Amino acid sequence: MFTGSFVALVTPFKNGQICEETLRKLIEFQIEQGIHGIVPCGTTGESATLTHEEHERVIEITVEAVNKRVPVLAGTGSNSTTEAIRLTKHAKRAGADGALLISPYYNKPTQEGIYLHFKRVAEEAKFPIVPYNVPGRTSSNILPTTVARLAELPQVVAIKEASGSLQQVSDIVGLCGDKIAVLSGDDFVTLPMLAVGAKGVISVTANLAPADVATMCDAFAAGDLKRAQELHYKLRPLTEACFLETNPIPTKSALAMMGMIAPEIRLPMTMISKANEPKLREALTAYGLLR
DSSP: OOOEEEEEOOOOEETTEEOHHHHHHHHHHHHHTTOSEEEOSSTTTTGGGSOHHHHHHHHHHHHHHHTTSSOBEEEOOOSSHHHHHHHHHHHHHHTOSEEEEEOOOSSOOOHHHHHHHHHHHHHHHOSOEEEEEOHHHHSOOOOHHHHHHHTTSTTBOEEEEOSSOHHHHHHHHHHHTTSSEEEESOGGGHHHHHHTTOOEEEESGGGTOHHHHHHHHHHHHTTOHHHHHHHHHHHHHHHHHHTSSSTTHHHHHHHHHTTSSOSOOOTTOOOOOTTTHHHHHHHHHHHTSOO
16 A cells, blocks of 8 residues: 555644645645655644644545545554544544554654554554664664564564665665565665656655656666666755755745745744755756746
8 A cells, every 4th residue: 555655744734823725735736746645744744843743634534635646654653552542542543544653753762662652553443554764863762673573563564764774775675575565765765666666756846746756666666777776866956956955945945935834834943944945946947847
């Protein structure tokens, strides 16, 4: 179910509130462009600064707007196991197809604590879950041996892997085989990860160029490595622009430049700096997204 290109969707705001109309338009754009799945309320969706009510509403709108056309993998992670269970149960009730849960951040649990966290959520929610490993955000790493333990749980169907280590990805694939799907959590290494056994990507860049990210995944799956490589190198400058500053600052700024959302982001995030704005605009223009 969770293979190919999933967009880590931004959450659009207007006058400090979620702009439901714009959110629905973004979803339609993504589906029209051939995206394989939608991920609301991830890091790119500013989940850290959404209220619980807003978080739930974004997931509800997404499920309703998608209307089963592609899978919805709802962000429901927390560094509190109890809160992660509550958010995951809500996503299940709302009609999402699965839940994406970041590894507990700030707490810095042991590997046993990480395993028991996901095990508890899986058993209590009884819902497909995808752990998200991003050591740069969480200050801890879900080791391949821990992933292998999690892969034995029937509810754990995939992992979003953003350690930046192809060795770690290879170890996970070697240990887990086909028990779970490995998804890239870093646009820069999606194609290399596919080459060592990953099944797709949860992409930031897909907010701007969903068709190309999806086509790259499709081309690789079809055995057309040349086409996949062409798109990898085409997307690379755009991906670099998406990370000129902390995600999702450049992506939301780019979408605002493209007229797709209002130029709003929540503190402590700010819109892109004056120093980097010309670089972002240049990248968008070179890619054909701005005139």
